[in-house]
Amino acid sequence: MAITSNVRLRQVLTTAMEDRSKDIQDLVFNSNPVLRILRENNRFKPYEGADIRVPLTIDTLDAQWFTGYDKLDNKPKEIINSGVWTPKNVAVGFSLTGTELLANEGRGKIIDLLDAYMENAENSMQNAMEEAIHGDGTGAGGREMIGLGGALPIVPNVGVYGGIDRGQVPIWRTSYFKATTDFPDIGATWDVTTAPRIVRRIIANRSKGSRRADLVICDVLSYDTIQTSLTAIQRITSASMAKMGFDALELSTPAGPVSLLCANGVGTVMPENTIYGIDSQALEVRYHPSRNMVPLFEGDGARPINQDAIVQYLVWNGEMVLKNPRYSWRLDTTPAAA
Structure with a gap:
């Protein structure tokens, strides 16, 4: 539905000669940096086949101290298995109409109408994926991508993930913490005094090596709360995040520096x-x-028989995968009840 009924401001003339500018202003604001960071870190990877299968080391072989005639134990043990995810599809x-396409041809064309729709479809798909990235995969009758809600659940010892x-x-299992109850030696509130200490404690306890x-x-x-707790000299901007266009804090922890980002912005779906x-x-x-943000039909698209x-359609197929849950966690900073 058009946002105005004035014929001079409708879609066809806007994309053709009456619009003197070739720029289309993007009214969609992408407020979640996770997908961008994964792309920058080369964490978008292709798969083939019926499912997404990630080999996992699920156990370690037993070491044994011995001397002389001690019997050496060699119990059978399965140490390799796989996490298996079912790929999801999303389309926009x-x-x-032929009338619109005709009016957008020749010398009168300033903006390619078909390309503009494809760009908008890509933005719409990114918005859908941004919503899914915080979900648990139950949306759209279980057809939605499994996001951080499923990868980092509130109850870590319940449910099936990756089969x-x-x-x-x-x-x-990943880890889940409540700021008001799980750190009694630090405090029972989430405030400028406890916040950085709680984050450092979690990272120290949920780390190994690098x-x-x-x-x-x-x-x-x-x-x-975290930003306010730091003095001006402590508010170091993460250089790696700055290169991606994000204003992130770098927090020093016993396991090494970490980047803190705020999932803010218009239409953010980050849980409070x-x-x-x-x-x-x-x-x-x-x-x-074969389905990585590409048109579903060849050429300009499918043509109805009688119209x-x-x-x-712009289509994407895949899944978000947390292939090692050991070092990832979720923290609830909800204030204590008054």
Whole structure:
């Protein structure tokens, strides 16, 4: 539906000669940096086949100290298995009449109408994926991509993820903390005194060697508390995040520096009073090369049998995969009840 009924401001003339500017202003604001950071870190990877399968080391072989005639034990043990995810599909469709296409041809064309629709479809798809990235995969009747709500659940020992039952396999669980109850030696509130200490404590306890939650995504309330707690000289901007266009804080922790970002902006779907601690080496977006933000139909699109129009879809197929949950966590910063 057009936003105005004035014929001089409708779609066809806007994209043709009456519009003297070739720029289309993007009214969509992408407020979640996770997908951008994964792309920059080469964490968008293709897959082939019927499912997305990630090999996992699920156990370690037993070491044994011995001397002389001690019997050496060699118990059979399965140490390799796989996490398996079912790929999801998302599509954004549009249609154009032959009349619109004719009016957008020749010397009068300033903006390619079909290209403009494809760009808008890509933005719409990115918005849909941004919403899904905080979901648990139950949206659209279970057809939605499994986001951080499923990868970093509030109850870590319940549910199946990647085909593995978290209730039966403890090493497949992420961690969940409440700021008001899980750190009694630090305090029972989330404030400028406790906030940085709680984050540092979690990262120290959920790290090993160089592996840690190096990417910390905060809602605006939690981020404001951490930023306020730091003195001016401590508010160091993360150089790696700045190159991507994000204003992120770099927080020093016992396991090494981490980047803190605020998932703010118009239309943000980041849950309130929530912080995600993400091991960026373990998080990937797997996609099928044949359906990676491409048109569904060849050429300009499919033509209905009895109508002067075209129909086209932009389609994507894949899934977000947390292939090692050991170092990732979720923190609830909801204030204590009065």
